[in-house]
Amino acid sequence: MSSPPLLKPSRLLTHLQTLSTALDTTPYHPALYLDRAATHLSLSLPDLAAGDAYRALLLLDYVADYIDAGDLSVGGSSDGESSGDDTAEDTGDDDDDEEGDDDPTERDADGERVDKLELHAAAMALRCILDDLCATDSDISESVVLMHVSDLASQTMVLLVKSLESTACYHEARSYIRLAFRRFGDAVKPQLGAVLDRVEKRLETAEARESGTAFRVRYPWNEFEPDRFAEETVRFINETFVPKASPGNAVEVKVLELPVLSRNGEDRGRVKQLGMFAARDLRAGEVVLEEASALTTVADVTGGGLCECCSRRYREVEMPSKPSLSLDPAVKKSKPQNTTTSSSSSPKIDTITCESCRAAESAGIDCPIPTWCLSCHSTTTPRYHPILCARPTAPFHRAATSPSPPPHTTPTPNGPLYSLLLLKTFALALSPSSPTHPLNLPETKYLYGVSSTPLPTPWSFRDHVLTPLAILDALGVDAFSGRDPRGAGERGWWEPWVVNTLVAKYRGVASGRMGVMKGGVGTEAVGCQVVYSMANHDCAPRVGWELEERMRFRVLGREGQGGEGQGKMEGGAGKEGGEGEIVVRKGEEVTQCYCDRSLDVAERREWMMGVLGGLCKCARCVRESGETVVGESAA
Structure with a gap:
């Protein structure tokens, strides 16, 4: 595990802010991501370094792949509609985008489907690369560009591996070392050979396979965290x-x-x-808190019998034919903190189902079909469901109901559940009626999760980097610029440090409810x-x-x-005494x-x-x- 972050004012911290400002205006520049990743690593922030290195690697791979496919051309012409020279500047708003155009793909000259966001990112990244190379050579051949891309990619992969090792994500570190050996051969073996030996030895221990580790901390550039102990903050919480x-x-x-x-x-x-x-x-037995929150989600949206918004049960679930007298040890081991158990019985309530999601699912889009109680449908769901409607977000819910993580990955406790909260948070932040930075939402701003004192916390490459990027992709949001086709959101809201801060808050305060689901007993609802x-x-x-x-x-x-x-209910929710x-x-x-x-x-x-x-x-x-x-x- 790396040492605590170095977040006191320094040249490195100033350089980091300079790079972040540059990426605000040039969000597709691979070299800037690589530079910022190296700076994060020097500041003992390997988790943020891994996020930047992976984005740099994505951009470089996009450029190489689309050039090889003939969809991008270094010379300014291409078989596709985009190239390094003729793609419009990324201002966050394309003139030719039609309102409501949610199709993420288009066809190239050969009729093959091409991801529009990927192609746009590749074209903009190529422009940045050409600008860098043209500083010394105005006549650039495709082979020179691809050689430069390969060189940057090898540097990026080395930095990514070092970041993953520092966060104890040994499975992923080993996978990328092997990939680097296949792609770059002897060029990276002097840098990664010893790392592979260390990682292999670590993976021989059970402890190293359980979870990666980073630090939860209030980043000095986080302007959204309130002074929790100020008189005005406490008064606002008590009055609001x-x-x-x-x-x-x-x-x-x-x-x-x-x-x-x-x-x-x-x-x-x-x-x-x-x-x-x-x-x-x-007094004993008195109810002293009844609090609703839009930041509530359910694991099985389509078949769980729960209101997707508030988790209220509207349909009984089928109980096991042979009730168990004791909780299975494997299930008990996977039970999250802050859990209670729901009853399988429920009163009859009026509900409504999203027919747009049902139609999308019938058309082959991998989206869940939510059902809501009428009060939630009229009051709360308009804040977030327009962003989720008909979007391919079902894989995140399936992951939350899966009894085990994917093989050869480093898990974190309850990571898939926190990913569902992240999905709901992003949807609330992108609300067409009131777009807000995710850390400035009333549901998240005052949650405890970070402090000025760095504290170790579970962290994984999958849950904190790969899944958030997959969420952005599922929502149709550009993972580099944060551009949303609906025109909502603030700049910088998708950055890895934002994800880390949000997950730290979830991990610090989220509550979960155990229930009977298709796969057995598991967490059926979670909220903050x-x-x-x-x-x-x-x-x-x-x-x-x-x-x-x-x-x-x-x-x-x-x-x-x-x-x-x-107590009468697990977690001590019953009346006692x-x-x-x-x-x-x-x-x-x-x-x-x-x-x-x-x-x-x-x-x-x-x-x-x-x-x-x-x-x-x-x-x-x-x-x-x-x-x-x-x-x-x-x-």
Whole structure:
């Protein structure tokens, strides 16, 4: 694993910002991506370096492939409609684009289908390459261009491999080393031979195969993250979000101090954090939170029997013919943090299905067919579904219901579920009525996930680079310029650092609901709620929770707050102890449990490592582990 990022002001950081500004205006320049990737790596940001290196490699491969196919010509003429010289400048708006033209392909001179976004990116990248070469030679042959492209590609692949090794994505590093040997032979063996030896040895250990690692951190150029502890921020949350979520304003948000957690349990001092507190005396069994969020999604959109918007069940699902008395160990091992279990029974509710998606699916487009309850259809879905409608996004939902990751990849815990949240976030950000940067959405802006102190977090090339690019492609968005055919969105919203920040927020606060699906027991719904996310973790929680249409907090009785019981619903969402008794006094912190609290201390700490960033130091964990340090709730 690499060392923590070097994010203090420096020449490297200034150079990084210069490169980012240049890419804002020239988003198809392979050499700029390569330079920025190298700068990211020098700043100990190999995760961002991998994202830039891969984009550079895509552009270089596009150029080589389309020249070989005859769709691009170095001399200014081509068999296709695009070339290095006659393609319009990328201003984010093509004059010949027809409104509503969602066909991502066109036909070349031979009648073969060509991806329009790819061809456009290749033409613009070729122009950048020609501009670079013409600085020293005005008469450029195709062979010279292809040789230059090959040289840049070999440099890019070496940098990509080093980035993947630094993030502990050893499967992918080995795959790209082998690819580099096939494509570039002896030219890269001196640089990658020793890397391959190290990677092979790492892959012999089980630990190296489980997950890659990076750091979650507030990047210095992130202008969207609020000062979470400022008086005006706390007041805004209490005045804007809490009244909509807490019946009778039963809770409020305050600033507190919590221990800084570490993987080895060492004392690292304390840090400010937000927390949820009782605004009045709270009684056992009382519901103190009912919070809806547009940032909710379901794994099986078409056949799961759940409203795609709020996850409310509208149809019973078929239960296994032989109910199991205990959760299968393999399924239990894959269970995400923050989970509760839904009931298979449901009241009859009126629903509506998207007929445009149904027609698209019938026409061969790999899109899910969502069904919504009527209230969601009229109030919330107009914010995001126009972006998702009839788009080939079903593969992301299938990945979320798959019991195992693809072979020879480095997974991250719950990565496919967070990809569904990323898909929903991008759709909300691209809303035709109010396009917004993904980090500036009300559903994401105030979620905790990053801080000024770098914390290790699971990271994988597939979940943080490949899948986000696939999401952009499925939505018809240019992965380099961020250009959207519907004219929505802000510049820079698709960058890898944005994806990392969003996933860090999901990993920090997302809740999931277990249910019976086609493949067995799995996470059927996942969501992020602002006020809910303010409640810190404690293995002896004050409230239990359940996610069904809305996130609900119910105050636990004193017996339930002890932590040892599992409660009537998994995750501790049931009523426990004497209902009506005052169990949380005004001003006391309201805590929840992020995992199955019936687990022993070692299992609980393992489950929550990715969320908390270190070993849980709540009073119960400290007591059960025999430690002498007095713990408190954990952020």
